[in-house]
Amino acid sequence: xxxxxRVNAMQASPIRKLVPYALEAKARGIKVYHxxxxxxxxxxxxxxxxxxxxxENEVLEYAVSPGIPELISSLQEYYTTYDxxxxxxxxxxxxxxxxxxxxxxxxxxxxxxxxxxxxxxYTNYNGFSQCVNVNVKPITTKAENGFHLPSKEDIISxxxxxxxxxxxxxxxxxxxxxxxxxxxxMIADIxxxxxxxxxxxxxxxxxxxxxxxxxSFGNIKExxxxxxxxxxxxxxxxxxxxxxxSLACKNKGLIAQILKLCQGRLCVATxxxxxxxxxxxxxxxxxxxxxxxxxxxxxVLYNELMKVDGVVCEKPTGxxxxxxxxxxxxxxxxxxxxxxxxxxDGETVMACPAEGFYATKGLGRDEVRLxxxxxxxxxxxxxxxxxxxxxxxxxxxxxKA
Amino acid sequence: xxxxxRVNAMQASPIRKLVPYALEAKARGIKVYHxxxxxxxxxxxxxxxxxxxxxENEVLEYAVSPGIPELISSLQEYYTTYDxxxxxxxxxxxxxxxxxxxxxxxxxxxxxxxxxxxxxxYTNYNGFSQCVNVNVKPITTKAENGFHLPSKEDIISxxxxxxxxxxxxxxxxxxxxxxxxxxxxMIADIxxxxxxxxxxxxxxxxxxxxxxxxxSFGNIKExxxxxxxxxxxxxxxxxxxxxxxSLACKNKGLIAQILKLCQGRLCVATxxxxxxxxxxxxxxxxxxxxxxxxxxxxxVLYNELMKVDGVVCEKPTGxxxxxxxxxxxxxxxxxxxxxxxxxxDGETVMACPAEGFYATKGLGRDEVRLxxxxxxxxxxxxxxxxxxxxxxxxxxxxxKA
Numbered sequence: 001x002x003x004x005x006r007v008n009a010m011q012a013s014p015i016r017k018l019v020p021y022a023l024e025a026k027a028r029g030i031k032v033y034h035x036x037x038x039x040x041x042x043x044x045x046x047x048x049x050x051x052x053x054x055x056e057n058e059v060l061e062y063a064v065s066p067g068i069p070e071l072i073s074s075l076q077e078y079y080t081t082y083d084x085x086x087x088x089x090x091x092x093x094x095x096x097x098x099x100x101x102x103x104x105x106x107x108x109x110x111x112x113x114x115x116x117x118x119x120x121x122y123t124n125y126n127g128f129s130q131c132v133n134v135n136v137k138p139i140t141t142k143a144e145n146g147f148h149l150p151s152k153e154d155i156i157s158x159x160x161x162x163x164x165x166x167x168x169x170x171x172x173x174x175x176x177x178x179x180x181x182x183x184x185x186m187i188a189d190i191x192x193x194x195x196x197x198x199x200x201x202x203x204x205x206x207x208x209x210x211x212x213x214x215x216s217f218g219n220i221k222e223x224x225x226x227x228x229x230x231x232x233x234x235x236x237x238x239x240x241x242x243x244x245x246s247l248a249c250k251n252k253g254l255i256a257q258i259l260k261l262c263q264g265r266l267c268v269a270t271x272x273x274x275x276x277x278x279x280x281x282x283x284x285x286x287x288x289x290x291x292x293x294x295x296x297x298x299x300v301l302y303n304e305l306m307k308v309d310g311v312v313c314e315k316p317t318g319x320x321x322x323x324x325x326x327x328x329x330x331x332x333x334x335x336x337x338x339x340x341x342x343x344x345d346g347e348t349v350m351a352c353p354a355e356g357f358y359a360t361k362g363l364g365r366d367e368v369r370l371x372x373x374x375x376x377x378x379x380x381x382x383x384x385x386x387x388x389x390x391x392x393x394x395x396x397x398x399x400k401a
Numbered sequence: 402x403x404x405x406x407r408v409n410a411m412q413a414s415p416i417r418k419l420v421p422y423a424l425e426a427k428a429r430g431i432k433v434y435h436x437x438x439x440x441x442x443x444x445x446x447x448x449x450x451x452x453x454x455x456x457e458n459e460v461l462e463y464a465v466s467p468g469i470p471e472l473i474s475s476l477q478e479y480y481t482t483y484d485x486x487x488x489x490x491x492x493x494x495x496x497x498x499x500x501x502x503x504x505x506x507x508x509x510x511x512x513x514x515x516x517x518x519x520x521x522x523y524t525n526y527n528g529f530s531q532c533v534n535v536n537v538k539p540i541t542t543k544a545e546n547g548f549h550l551p552s553k554e555d556i557i558s559x560x561x562x563x564x565x566x567x568x569x570x571x572x573x574x575x576x577x578x579x580x581x582x583x584x585x586x587m588i589a590d591i592x593x594x595x596x597x598x599x600x601x602x603x604x605x606x607x608x609x610x611x612x613x614x615x616x617s618f619g620n621i622k623e624x625x626x627x628x629x630x631x632x633x634x635x636x637x638x639x640x641x642x643x644x645x646x647s648l649a650c651k652n653k654g655l656i657a658q659i660l661k662l663c664q665g666r667l668c669v670a671t672x673x674x675x676x677x678x679x680x681x682x683x684x685x686x687x688x689x690x691x692x693x694x695x696x697x698x699x700x701v702l703y704n705e706l707m708k709v710d711g712v713v714c715e716k717p718t719g720x721x722x723x724x725x726x727x728x729x730x731x732x733x734x735x736x737x738x739x740x741x742x743x744x745x746d747g748e749t750v751m752a753c754p755a756e757g758f759y760a761t762k763g764l765g766r767d768e769v770r771l772x773x774x775x776x777x778x779x780x781x782x783x784x785x786x787x788x789x790x791x792x793x794x795x796x797x798x799x800x801k802a
Contacts, residue, residue, distance in 0.1 A: 001596070001598065002596075003508060003509065003658045004508055004511045004658075006507065007507055007508045007661060007662060010661045010662075012661060012664070013665070016466070039462055040460070043460055044459065048461065052453060052454075052672065055450070055453075059442060059444055059445055059639055060641065060642040061440055062635075062642055063642055065414075065417070095496045096667060099496075099666065106407065106532050106533075107404060108404065110405045110406050110407055111534055113405070124666075124667075127662075127664075127665035128665060131533075131662060132507075132532075132533060133512055195402070225402060226402055234463075239461045240461065240463040240668075241461040241462050241670060241671030242461055242671075243667075243668065243669065254404060257404045257405075257409060260528065261408060261528075261532060263417055263528075264411075264414070264499065264525045265496070265497060265499040266497060266641075267641075267642065268644065269642060269644045269670050270642030271642070271673065272670050272673065
């Protein structure tokens with residue numbers, strides 16, 4: 001039997017494909033610290049569970065296709081705290097941020113069209129685009145510059161007649177970069193001058209450290225008719241398993257297009273939407289606490305990495321990832337080695353090779369993405385193990401050479 | 402700003418597009434009986450809610466991408482009661498049957514490929530296929546024949562070099578047709594002879610009346626490497642708002658393809674999966690009761706329809722829909738008239754025009770789909786209102802002519 005080329009060409013998830021090595025290590029009794037995946041250990045706000053448990057209807061009916069009005073209005077109010085103003089018919093609730101991204105790609109791009117995306121990027125951008133026959137045109141950003149954007153000319157040189165938009169995450173997954181107001185304005189200018197959509201994945205909006213200012217694309221009035229804001233409760237409220245995402249857009253024509261896709265899949269889970277209503281009512285103080293916690297974790301991991309000769313990375317200012325260039329030739333081999341050959345007192349660490357976060361062939365081969373999502377003491381242990389493993393691996397490689 | 406052609410070309414949901422007329426009628430104080438949408442009023446088995454309410458983790462984590470093992474194994478056991486045998490790595494859990502269908506289309510068809518589909522068909526088949534650039538090639542079935550399949554030659558004549566599979570629902574939505582074992586074997590033969598996938602939407606498997614035998618495509622050994630079984634808890638357990646669907650396939654290559662899509666969207670909601678584990682453990686006696694209830698409802702609606710001169714339909718033997726040819730020129734106009742002009746003692750009925758369930762232009766214009774999903778006394782009232790409205794409308798039309 002034949003399979004479709006578009007799915008056949010999709011790479012396996014770089015975040016998940018090495019999991020069998022971790023399972024084998026665990027089978028040998030090794031404890032594995034997972035820095036490979038962004039599953040936070042922060043408690044989900046209790047309001048979520050209370051709302052779900054208080055559901056009293058005897059029939060679990062379809063919800064309305066655009067999302068339940070209570071959730072849309074809860075999200076609206078959340079946005080106003082960022083000075084973003086959406087009417088209730090400018091917001092759609094989706095099955096995770098994933099569906100919001102997929103639907104936005106489908107509604108803005110026909111097969112063969114492309115989107116400009118700064119690389120390294122969230123690896124599933126590749127998957128979503130491939131399965132709907134949209135091409136990713138990467139603009140390369142570098143560890144040495146903290147993964148900030150290249151010049152306007154560089155970006156414009158990537159645009160062609162098939163380019164329909166610019167897709168970017170801010171704060172960045174996997175880079176941890178937070179774009180400056182100047183960068184945001186530059187992208188906005190390019191989009192206006194070249195008539196492009198801006199697909200702004202802002203699911204890490206709250207995870208910004210060091211007192212940095214954050215500018216959302218939802219704050220730039222001049223592009224409000226071409227901006228789609230993608231959001232999700234997954235990281236924001238540590239509710240990854242809820243699968244509640246959303247998109248917001250002041251271009252009512254685009255909303256009407258995407259609503260057809262929403263109607264096609266009928267609705268998003270009713271109970272999870274009721275829970276999410278409460279999440280978006282969580283007081284801002286919650287973010288302050290969580291933020292302080294992640295900042296501490298970032299510092300722990302970053303400080304250990306800096307102790308290793310040859311590691312290159314800027315201290316990230318957002319999200320909860322670090323992309324680090326390692327003094328190795330092939331980071332995937334190193335990650336596998338850590339799971340198969342290395343352990344200290346029965347413990348090791350799993351990182352995520354970063355090559356799959358690039359569209360340009362060959363880039364990122366010596367880089368890993370590390371998620372700082374463990375409790376401080378676990379993370380410190382993991383970071384020390386990583387340092388020690390890396391040092392051993394490097395000296396072994398030198399000995400062989 | 403420009404929109405993608407593929408979504409722009411999608412029709413608005415025929416099931417939902419006339420809802421504004423119903424809302425206006427309600428605003429005028431009219432009670433509207435909804436026969437336009439398949440939202441059952443049957444209670445969701447309590448085990449679902451209990452499982453959700455018993456969740457005690459403090460972090461709502463991602464579930465694994467293929468679906469939680471407990472649900473997969475619960476579904477496996479359910480299948481064995483139908484003599485269908487799937488290994489646990491041959492089942493994937495999806496966001497409703499909708500996602501299962503969308504992923505299967507993506508993984509079997511590239512843009513420009515087509516699927517053979519008996520029409521009238523579940524209207525969202527059209528939407529899913531259009532947004533991933535797959536064409537629907539209809540084979541027309543008729544009210545006069547109870548919507549049974551045409552001859553093998555007729556079907557084969559629709560196959561071309563771009564045809565990748567046959568997609569069909571059994572029991573049929575909207576037709577209520579249950580295919581005979583001979584029809585199932587005919588489709589299986591065609592698929593083997595022409596190397597096609599069979600995408601079998603069997604979400605109404607339990608809704609078969611009059612003691613009829615039901616044959617699943619999962620029972621035909623000869624095509625097990627080319628059959629994808631689509632399922633959902635929505636109608637089966639009256640849990641439409643759970644959004645738990647699944648696909649089962651013994652072709653491990655196809656499962657591997659679709660797993661990449663599952664990994665791309667990360668996972669299906671954790672709590673809803675836990676609830677669904679219990680649904681698939683519901684004792685078979687549940688279906689007997691529900692079945693008897695729907696059979697009663699079908700008879701009520703069918704008997705009223707038969708009292709109107711010029712109505713054409715065979716008594717459906719499955720699902721919970723009737724497609725009826727009405728003695729009107731344009732069924733959509735009649736549905737709108739029922740909502741805007743007609744009422745009896747402040748009550749009226751909403752039906753669903755069937756034209757949107759056909760791919761062939763012009764077909765179904767004089768047909769409606771009616772869902773018999775209301776309690777018997779409400780349904781009888783609704784059926785009598787429909788009969789009365791129809792008779793009035795027909796005599797008004799004659800007076801005008």
